[in-house]
Amino acid sequence: MGNVKTSRAGKRAAQAPAAIDPSAGLLGAVPFACAMFDAGGVLIAGNARYREEFGALPEHASRDALLALLQGDSGDSEGPREVLAPHSGRWYALHWGRAEHAAAPVEVLTAVDISERIETLDSHKNRQEKLLFTSRLMSVGEMAATLAHELNQPLAAIMNYLNGSLRLVEQAGGPVQVERALQAARTQAEHAAAVISRVREFVRAREPRRDAHELSRIADTVLELLRLEAERLQLRIDLGLPTNLAPVFADRVMIEQVLLNLVKNAIEAMREIPAARRELRIDARMNLDDQVEVRVSDRGAGLSPAEQDQLFSPFFTTKTDGLGIGLAICRSIIEYHEGRLFFEPREGGGSVFGFTLPRYEART
Ligand SMILES: Nc1ncnc2c1ncn2[C@@H]1O[C@H](COP(=O)(O)OP(=O)(O)O)[C@@H](O)[C@H]1O
Ligand SMILES: [Mg+2]
Incomplete structure (x- = not known):
């Protein structure tokens, strides 16, 4: 003035x-x-x-x-x-x-x-954020669908070659080491095919279906899928899942996908450490906000602050064989469920990856 x-x-x-x-x-x-x-x-x-x-x-x-x-x-x-x-x-x-x-x-x-202007700005920002979120969810979904499709073809070819080779070895009556190796390769290929078909199933389910689900059942499915790998690494998996935990309001396949990703990451994080230290925990509890909180804890190398910053960005990976989309997909799924995906360092070394989900009762 x-x-x-x-x-x-x-x-x-x-x-x-x-x-x-x-x-x-x-x-x-x-x-x-x-x-x-x-x-x-x-x-x-x-x-x-x-x-x-x-x-x-x-x-x-x-x-x-x-x-x-x-x-x-x-x-x-x-x-x-x-x-x-x-x-x-x-x-x-x-x-x-x-x-x-x-x-x-x-x-x-x-x-x-200037309240009106501020309110317009706020609602505009909300809309922007929502848009960003759905577009992220969609692009991740589309990426997964493309990947699954692309991988399916070479995998089917690998299976055919393996089966053909196995027949030839059987007809020739050995050598037995080659036969075993081929059988082991086929088991692995079958496993990969199963994972891919689960991804496709998950992506095809365009409309998520949310219902009441027990976390311990979800964990069982996931552990069944990872049992072989855990055994191979002589890795102990401890569970802290209270039997009286409230059911979550969630799409079961989607949450299986999240838990599978987190547990797989935890296993992969402990590949390089001595077997005696390989210890993985899955815990669940009600948190202070009355949500179900699930935590996957490992004894891997943990994460540097720089890595923590990029953790959830698509294609961020520190693995030679990594795709870097696991955590990005997890985050989209958990946000879709109005939950939160988080990382924190584990006391005594390692990482904790966790997520929250609403209780079923709180939603109906
Ligand atoms: N439990 C963990 N311990 C240490 N680092 C982890 C863990 N989980 C994820 N990360 C880091 O986050 C990156 C991204 O993980 P993710 O999105 O699942 O992709 P990918 O497993 O294909 O690399 C990993 O490459 C790794 O650097
Ligand atoms: Mg991963």
């Missing part, structure tokens, strides 16, 4: 409507809350809007008290500020200007209500 001379104008407007404090003069013509304070910070005059919008506050008569209330302790009165008025929940752009009134310096406060 700068150095506006209000003294003369103030006198001229002194014959303004009686409802307005005569010394407010010009202030009565301002279409938003406006007030004048003397050099000591005491209120001299305020227009009707000012009294309507701030009059209820004991602080409205003192510049410093009002500032402390609206701007916190920042105290800086230079330039416009966007503040939230705690008594009304409305947003204001505050501006302080210096002027002269009755030959004395005064400070003029204008408070323009």
